[in-house]
Amino acid sequence: MSRARRSMDWGFPRWRPYGASQEAANVRICDRHGCDEPGNCPAPKAPNSRDRWYFCQKHAAEYNSRWDYFEGLEAAEKEERAKAERAESAGYSEASHYGWAGSGDGSRSADEMRALEALGLDPDADFDAIKKAYRARAKEVHPDVKPGDAEAAKQFQVIQTAYEVLRAAEERREWKG
Known part of the structure; x- marks a missing residue:
């Protein structure tokens, strides 16, 4: 005949460790x-x-x-909701000067993120990688390399604008820091 195993809490359920209950979860x-x-x-x-x-x-x-x-939102509704989201999260961008934020974790603006995407870079790319990617892409689609190609000229304008946005952001960071 098997004996019932006696509990080691001497009848005081609060002495059991948390999460040691026998009930099904x-x-x-x-x-x-x-x-x-x-x-x-x-x-x-x-x-x-x-x-x-x-x-x-x-x-x-x-x-x-x-x-x-x-x-599913109209363009005006999208802009209004995006504006409200930016207003709600403004405190996080204000805290970035304390050194709590780094690149890739919300310290870059939406324009910077779009510019990085246009250059085909990760959100945490440093400025040296940005310069390198810009120069490589510019050599591929420069109007002097592909004269008369409207698509290449359009791509060149996009990557040039992206580089200017990222360069201006880097200069602001250097000026603040």
């Missing part, structure tokens, strides 16, 4: 088909909707990489 499974991981990351099913998917961390990152916050 409800675990929500990831809503991605075929995934058995816990789904503890909520994600909206549609813009401006209260319905949520619940994904594991891996599938939430995949879902958010393609998420367009402004999908």
Whole structure:
């Protein structure tokens, strides 16, 4: 005959460590088909909707990489919402002078991010990498190299504008620092 195992807490449940309870815990499974991981990351099913998917961390990152916050909005509504978002997050940009922020973590403006994208660079690229990428791209599409090519001239203007935006931002940073 087996003996019942005696508890080591002498009848005082508060002496048990946290999380040592014997009750079953409800675990929500990831809503991605075929995934058995816990789904503890909520994600909206549609813009401006209260319905949520619940994904594991891996599938939430995949879902958010393609998420367009402004999908289905008119141009004026998009601009108004973007303006409101910038106003709400202004405190983070104000704190950047304390050295809490670095490149790639919100210290670059939206224009700088678009300029980096136009040059094909990562958000945390330093200015030397920016100069190198600009020169390489400029050599490929310069109007002297491809005379009469309207598409190349347009690409050259885009990368030249992108470089000017990034150069001006770098000069501002040097002037402040």
